[in-house]
Amino acid sequence: MIRKFTFGTPFNTGAVVRPEIAEEESASKLPFLTIVQNKVASRDDAGEDDSVIFSYRLPDEALVYGLGEQARGLNKRGWRYESRNTDNPFQNEGRTALYSSHNFLIIDGEERFGLFLDTPGYVEYDIGFTNYDELKITVKDGGFDLYLIEETSLTGICRALRRLTGASYVPPKWAFGFGMSRWDHKDADEIREVADRYRALDMPIDMMYLDIPYMDDYMDFTVSEERYPQFREFNAELAKKNIHLVPIVDAGIKKKEGYPVYEEGREKGYFCTKEDGSEFVVGVWPGASVFPDALNPEAAHWFGLQYKAYLDTGVEGFWNDMNEPSIFYTEDALQAAFRKVAEYEGENLDAETFFEMRDVMGGISNKTAYYKDFYHNVNGKKVRHDRVHNLYGSALTSAAGEALRELSPDRRTLLFSRSSMIGMHRNAGIWYGDNSSMFSHILMNLKEEMNANMVGFLYSGADTAGFGDQATPDIALRWLELGIFSPLLRNHSSRRLRRQEFYLFGMDEAFRGMLKLRYALIPYLYSEFMKAALRDEMLFQPLAFVYEDDERAKHIEDQAMVGEAVMIAPVYEQNAVGRYVYVPEKMRLFRFRSPEDYDTEYVEKGDYFIHVALDEVLLFVREGHALPFADTKGVLSTADLDYGKLKALKYDEAPVEYELYNDDGVTREIGEEKIRKIVL
């Protein structure tokens, strides 16, 4: 059952596609939550204190799930979180917000219910941070809809959210292959060379990503002639090898005379403006830039259609970045900072004054205050950005997704974004932004998969082996041992750091074994993914969602269920020779070094310390289950997978009926009719 409670005048975020399945009720009838303050902010002019505040008493044993992309645990108790999309690469426990806002919570205690706040503005969730036994939600920046979801099961609550907000995005099958990325891969020759080296070592790969240097002076929808001469031919050359090029698209448009995208957008009034209607100029990668007005439907559609420039070269996949939006500086703030610093010169600075001065310049990037400095044109109405901030990247990417359906009606395109909200999950996937090569981030990655799935982002993943900081041979391998289960498997890293292509660590056999294992699993992963998308289910699930009556399973945050048949338990500590695993029912354990090299044993329900050598990964098959398993001999890309030669990983010898989803991997038409029952 879904009930809708409206506060003030909500902004249409586009998240809800089936409003009819929610029953509208008066806010006075809101169950569970207490409204402790009801000063609905106006979208136009909200006072400091204007907000609606909800409170809920958390019993000791209650767990709280949800919020999608956040840097902490599955159970959200004991911290505060914000819906405030931000580009801040330090992902750690101290963070309250990352790039996305996913306003969905599940309270699982004496009472069980889900909560979806449909608002593009700021929300704070104090989940036992201030008072251990109180959940307090503060909604600012305008009216909103609150959807209250009651279902008997945890998965039921997630399913209901998806029914309300629409089915999840489905990428092409090749997007389940492995992709390599690096900020400073410098040109076509290097891209070719990296792909060839993987292939030469019998390591399968499907995608090469292009980060910002592929553009001409960081101008969206251009390609550097110097670094990628004859881009169309280059793309065709790689396509022949079943390698897909996946370029980045940034939110900011370079302010440059003669650059057609800028000139056309300016002419048509498609960019965000200052209050007086003048151009709002910020500094991002191309230097002085403007933002396409993602909340102006016409402007957003126009921006989406620009992707045609790349489609015309044969490209079929994209990643959208910098769309929180990230702002290195605003033109106005930069001028003010110069003036301010000059004022301090010659003064005798005490420490506090010095910090103030230092931070005027040092802290100039990504200030929340900038979001008050520019405006959108929403159906003719001027809306200040901060009131709708969290929707920006989501709206821009959704517009791209819709335009891509128009431009490529028969073939799916790959599209994922750094910033997102619920609703965008219909049009694109996400990656979790700029993580680091830290072992703790392997565990964070695992939790993110489950959290992202709850809010509909089935196609998602982290930068495997870590974006920031230095990767080591062992972290790359351990991380890949988790990444092989993630729909989006991409090795991506920052410039000026150690290179982390998997063939660089002197452990080719181990990395090859894991990459081959990934490809052996693709028939299962793709099938489970497609069924989850069709049925509004999750691919990655917490154990608590599957074993609801198991008290221990409730608190397991470092294992996951992947599809119907598999449990995983990655190693995420350096120098570990194994790890503890809670086995919630009798399972068959496979300890893989490669698809052909493994050992296996049965494990009863219980707790175990299980040895896992550096080149090994644990895969548990549930009792009575089986999964299809591809032969990977000679397989160098998803195109090489031979469904005629499927093998199986089975719990035991007994035949198992399995619903296999398969198709050509590119057609936009998907449906239950493509599922066939096979016996494994």
Next chain:
Amino acid sequence: MIRKFTFGTPFNTGAVVRPEIAEEESASKLPFLTIVQNKVASRDDAGEDDSVIFSYRLPDEALVYGLGEQARGLNKRGWRYESRNTDNPFQNEGRTALYSSHNFLIIDGEERFGLFLDTPGYVEYDIGFTNYDELKITVKDGGFDLYLIEETSLTGICRALRRLTGASYVPPKWAFGFGMSRWDHKDADEIREVADRYRALDMPIDMMYLDIPYMDDYMDFTVSEERYPQFREFNAELAKKNIHLVPIVDAGIKKKEGYPVYEEGREKGYFCTKEDGSEFVVGVWPGASVFPDALNPEAAHWFGLQYKAYLDTGVEGFWNDMNEPSIFYTEDALQAAFRKVAEYEGENLDAETFFEMRDVMGGISNKTAYYKDFYHNVNGKKVRHDRVHNLYGSALTSAAGEALRELSPDRRTLLFSRSSMIGMHRNAGIWYGDNSSMFSHILMNLKEEMNANMVGFLYSGADTAGFGDQATPDIALRWLELGIFSPLLRNHSSRRLRRQEFYLFGMDEAFRGMLKLRYALIPYLYSEFMKAALRDEMLFQPLAFVYEDDERAKHIEDQAMVGEAVMIAPVYEQNAVGRYVYVPEKMRLFRFRSPEDYDTEYVEKGDYFIHVALDEVLLFVREGHALPFADTKGVLSTADLDYGKLKALKYDEAPVEYELYNDDGVTREIGEEKIRKIVL
């Protein structure tokens, strides 16, 4: 066996006090290690490439211990570390250096040996970072001594290091009590109030720390008349309640006419200078400041004698901060930054140029380059700071420790420092600097205790509940459940963050239970600490050091042995209802909520998931062991502990002989003769 190998002309760091126990050998006879480069740098003029590089092949199963204060694991394999003392509050996996340099390693593989590099300069340890199977050590910045230690046991190697470098510092017994600290405790009234609130809630406390605001304008050896009028009387008032005030002492001396410490130091030439002999001026807390020349023995002694100003008010404890030394800016760098920023103004900045400009100002603090800008006067010889950098805080604190022995010959003083090297462990303890209120830092804290003990810092501890970031009720409690075993137990936090006095979380009973448990354990902790100090042993030990033949114990990094009788296994995950524990031999498990409220059971050797409620702590007593346990009824400080009423925590009913060290807690004379055998 200890052998000494000399490279070039070493700098006398004062670390080694018994050179005669090492046999001097020619570098050509160096066992185990291969010298891959032998360009010994000169202390005066080292070329870019001048360094001695050692290499060692690490067999797959070899572990590497050591390096003292570092942000990662017990086993150091798979990362690179630097000896390069630095003030950087982001303590995470990405770090290669913290505040201290402890140049001691143990290689534990087919071959087992210890390695102590006696050098004040830069060292890099690549421990399987670049190549998984290679240890590579690069020593720069001048000649040095390498001590090679061969002993059969891991503890034997640590003991040998201590014999070579001297016995560990011993604080007064009251320093084993609980201490409360907060950057912005603002004045005497607040200090009194905080102490009183603890006491009123029957929560024992022995120390109130004074952070920088207690000084007059951040001038060392002064007290603010405004905030602490009649400081001597205030101190006496608290002393009557058995509360010790522990003020902070920073490295930088305010450059201010009329400030006697500055004027006297300048007159005598006791401050660091630029190359031309002029004053080297930096910005730290007092604004423009100078550094006492810690490497000029006369200057260092003079600085140490300044502590008399506080001793005269009745103070008997100090913490030395900012002594890496931390540098917010140098006067020269600040002027250059102003000029540089002005140059950029009006230019059309592309992203890279913008970052450059932003970082000129934003990245001005604690640049390594500053260490080339100033000089020490070492026995009449000018030595550039960067060549001896890591010794600075250590030398300054050791000088203070020595002066305090002179000034207070009969009574011990409490002294600990943020920056340190091996050698300083004879004169002071350490805390691990600016950690954060993160669950991952509880585990880091546990590892730090063991790592610090290996290099002789027995009196050590972390800021319990975390210095930076927001503390939550549960992190404060979980952290205290580790802190109660740490010799230095201090709750300290930064300004502008949520207050974290333990009585503020609405969980008084749980916090009281843990604080009381701490005091119940003091007879054991003090006794084990004193015996470890007398016998050159460790108080906190890895399981691997105690159960050398146990393959599993080798890889346990989240449990510790505390003294001869106890194993601990703290919970360091939020919302956890328990944790996995490896029990290496049959033990008796106590699950404490307070000294009186616990349950207990026997656990056989093996792996367990053990439930631990939020208000509980696990304490395992080894078979055949017992520990003294104080009655804490009415106990509000260490002075209230009644050794006449000692109880015992015992493995079983059988009487156990225990060596109890006790004394008046303040006398400087300590010795084996104060140990008496008691039967528990």
